[in-house]
Amino acid sequence: MRLCISRILAIGLIATMSSAARSKPAIAEAPQNSNAHSLQVQASLTQSCPPGDVEDSDGDFARNLSQFTADLCFFQQSFKEGNLTWILQVIVNTRKPDAFFWVVPHDDEDAAFDSAVYAVKTYGGTVVAVHTKGERNNGNQDPNRNFDLGSGKKCTAQTAPSPKYTAEVMKFRPKDAPIVALHTNMGGGSTISILKPESHNAIAFVSSSPMHSISPNNTLVFVASVLPPDKDPLLAGFVKRLNATGIHVLYEVVSITKSNCSLSHYAALKGIKDYINIEVLDGDVNAQKAMVDKVIKLLPQPK
Structure with missing residues (x-):
């Protein structure tokens, strides 16, 4: 069954609506069609957000509907590169569109998407979320192993070079905006752990007073x-300040010969200084939002 959320709710949940109305937005039922499991959310018609529908079969937008007040607008863009069709879903804070660039590469990481909505609403900027209908990958391609340096060669984890994918994601970055990637991990045997820096050719900087979370090591x-840190004093100082706020840090030392085409490697090799990836245990959205609050205070602030 296809569901549609009216445009007036999508762009506003209008300021005059009561808090009770916000918590129970009206959803209208549309006729059945072949896209029985898709949820279409009407995008706003503003200069920042062109008209169109946002495919929401995994419920990301429906789950966050109450957050989409009049200052947020959203739309999606699709394109094809090689054998893959990509869908990018974009959220813009129309009051502060140029503040920060929030990136959610994995569509199976619901807490990361929810944190991105919180972050863009609270601090401004633009979100790009890769939509793969709730799956981690697009076919055989991990979206976070697909950032192309333009050499014409592919990384080990790529199915093919991806200059178009990279350009389409990065074109939404406001000029000189800090990049904040948002991810979750599965804990337990995950390689995303402050105890496993070797898994990422990284150096672990452990906070002496870790912030509260479900799984501090993750x-x-x-x-x-x-x-390395001793040759990059600005980044080393940033790491020290992160540790002081209770945040563990993995410092990746990147080389072009060993790039894995992740966004972090891309940023380092392109000389983008203000990049950070925030990781929490899957589902720990409260910790991720708290980390966003801490990190934003340490990043360059929009003018």
């Missing part, structure tokens, strides 16, 4: 540089 940030 709650951390990644930073990346082509230089």
